[in-house]
Structure formats: C-alpha cells, structure tokens
Amino acid sequence: MGLIIETAGLGRAFGGAIAVDALTLAVSPGEIFGLLGPNGAGKTTTIRMLSTLLPPTTGTARVCGHDVARRAGEVRRHIGYVPQQVSSMGHYMLTGREKAEIEAALYHVPRRRVQARVSELLELVQLSACADRLVQTYSGGMQKRLDLACGLLHRPDLLILDEPTLGLDVQSRHHMWDHIRSLRDEGMTVLLATNYMDEADRLCDRLVIIDHGREVAGGSPAALKAAMGVSSLDEVFLRHTGHALREEVG
Numbered sequence: 001m002g003l004i005i006e007t008a009g010l011g012r013a014f015g016g017a018i019a020v021d022a023l024t025l026a027v028s029p030g031e032i033f034g035l036l037g038p039n040g041a042g043k044t045t046t047i048r049m050l051s052t053l054l055p056p057t058t059g060t061a062r063v064c065g066h067d068v069a070r071r072a073g074e075v076r077r078h079i080g081y082v083p084q085q086v087s088s089m090g091h092y093m094l095t096g097r098e099k100a101e102i103e104a105a106l107y108h109v110p111r112r113r114v115q116a117r118v119s120e121l122l123e124l125v126q127l128s129a130c131a132d133r134l135v136q137t138y139s140g141g142m143q144k145r146l147d148l149a150c151g152l153l154h155r156p157d158l159l160i161l162d163e164p165t166l167g168l169d170v171q172s173r174h175h176m177w178d179h180i181r182s183l184r185d186e187g188m189t190v191l192l193a194t195n196y197m198d199e200a201d202r203l204c205d206r207l208v209i210i211d212h213g214r215e216v217a218g219g220s221p222a223a224l225k226a227a228m229g230v231s232s233l234d235e236v237f238l239r240h241t242g243h244a245l246r247e248e249v250g
C-alpha cells in the first residue's frame with residue numbers, strides 16, 4: 001500500500017476560528033506517527049477529520065487510500081479509533097468482556113467470531129483475568145487498555161489514538177507504550193495525539209509539532225532535536241514557537 005495517511009492543506013474552521021490550518025501530512029505503513037501540541041493546538045480536530053467524524057472545511061485527506069469526505073464508509077472499515085474521552089457511563093455497568101463484545105458488534109465483527117476475537121484482545125492487553133469484572137471497578141490504566149483492545153477488534157490497518165496515556169501513572173504509561181510498539185512491530189500503523197513530550201520522543205517514529213492549528217516542525221524526534229542542536233523536544237517546541245509547551249504555574 002502507498003501512504004496510510006495523506007493530507008493536503010487540510011483545515012477546519014469553527015465559525016471564524018481556525019482550529020486546524022492547512023496541515024499536510026504523509027504517514028507511511030508501519031510507523032507510529034505523532035501529533036504533538038499543547039491544549040487547543042488542533043490535535044483532536046485533526047483526528048476527528050481523519051476518522052470521518054468531522055468534515056474538513058479546506059483541503060483533502062486520504063486515509064488507507066480513500067478520501068475521508070467522499071468515501072467515509074471505506075475509511076471507517078480500515079481504522080480503529082480510540083477517542084480522548086471514552087465516556088458513555090452506561091458502559092460502566094458492563095464487564096470488560098461485555099463492553100468489548102458490544103463494540104465488536106458495532107465494528108461489524110462477524111457474530112461467530114466475536115467471542116474468540118474479544119478473548120484474544122483481552123489477552124493482548126493483559127485483562128483476561130479481569131474480563132468478567134465490571135468496568136467501573138477498573139483502574140484508569142485498565143480502562144485505557146480496554147479502550148485500546150476495543151479499537152483493535154476489527155483488525156484495522158490504522159489505529160488512531162487520541163491521548164492514549166492521559167491521566168495514567170508512569171508505570172501504566174510505559175505499559176501502554178509497550179503495547180503500542182508491539183502493534184507497530186507487527187505491522188500496524190499508529191497515529192497518536194499527545195501533549196506529552198516524552199511520549200512523543202520515546203514512542204513516535206515521526207511526528208509533527210502543531211501549535212494554534214499549524215505545523216511548526218516535523219520529522220523524527222532525533223532529526224528534530226539534531227536540527228536545532230538541542231537535547232529535548234521541549235526545546236524544539238520552545239525554539240519554534242517562542243513559548244513553552246506547558247505553562248508551569250507557580
């Protein structure tokens with residue numbers, strides 16, 4: 001396959017406010033590609049356009065070879081999307097296995113294959129032992145792993161993760177990174193949004209840094225740092241934008 005994600009001048013305005021401004025991305029098969037930027041940079045808006053949930057107001061995007069505006073159904077068959085906030089409180093009254101089975105139906109996994117597929121994925125994210133406990137008794141890290149498993153149910157070519165480790169402790173974050181790396185190592189393409197510098201640095205093969213909806217720099221973490229002669233992506237961000245990624249308080 002050619003590029004997994006290919007955008008040209010992709011943009012989105014809300015009224016007069018431009019959330020994403022002329023983003024041009026090229027994501028190859030089998031890479032972990034990051035969208036790194038501060039709160040409000042336009043990461044989720046970009047991801048929602050690529051997932052066919054929000055129409056672009058300018059430019060074009062092709063995902064797995066299909067135009068997101070004209071071939072939304074085709075795009076959806078090829079992607080797994082794990083949103084930033086997986087809410088639906090109703091799901092808390094389900095066990096992890098039940099939740100995954102419902103999601104499998106939503107993703108059109110053939111009925112006769114659902115049980116085996118759900119068990120396989122719960123095993124992958126190390127939730128087998130807790131599969132029959134209510135989701136409301138899961139820790140934040142366990143819930144994130146369940147969300148990840150749900151995004152993989154229909155064997156997508158592209159997995160899209162919006163802030164996959166938001167709110168997790170250090171150990172759970174490292175486990176999540178390991179899961180994402182092993183998916184990549186098996187050939188999956190991963191697009192992830194993050195505002196954690198270390199996550200972008202250690203996990204992504206390539207990334208774009210975005211600020212106020214615009215790409216300010218792009219490349220591998222090593223190349224971005226080398227081009228500026230700095231040792232961290234924080235400094236890359238600061239040099240390009242003139243402000244810190246996180247404004248520390250106090």
Ligand SMILES: Nc1ncnc2c1ncn2[C@@H]1O[C@H](COP(=O)(O)OP(=O)(O)OP(=O)(O)O)[C@@H](O)[C@H]1O
Pocket residue numbers: 014018019037038039040041042043044045046084195
């Ligand atoms: N439905 C909407 N209506 C109006 N404005 C919106 C809408 N969705 C997003 N925005 C605006 O677009 C900009 C980008 O928001 P977005 O959620 O894409 O940022 P983000 O990079 O994902 O931020 P965060 O790190 O906080 O998740 C923000 O200014 C936001 O207020």
Ligand SMILES: [Mg+2]
Pocket residue numbers: 043044045084162193
């Ligand atoms: Mg977001």
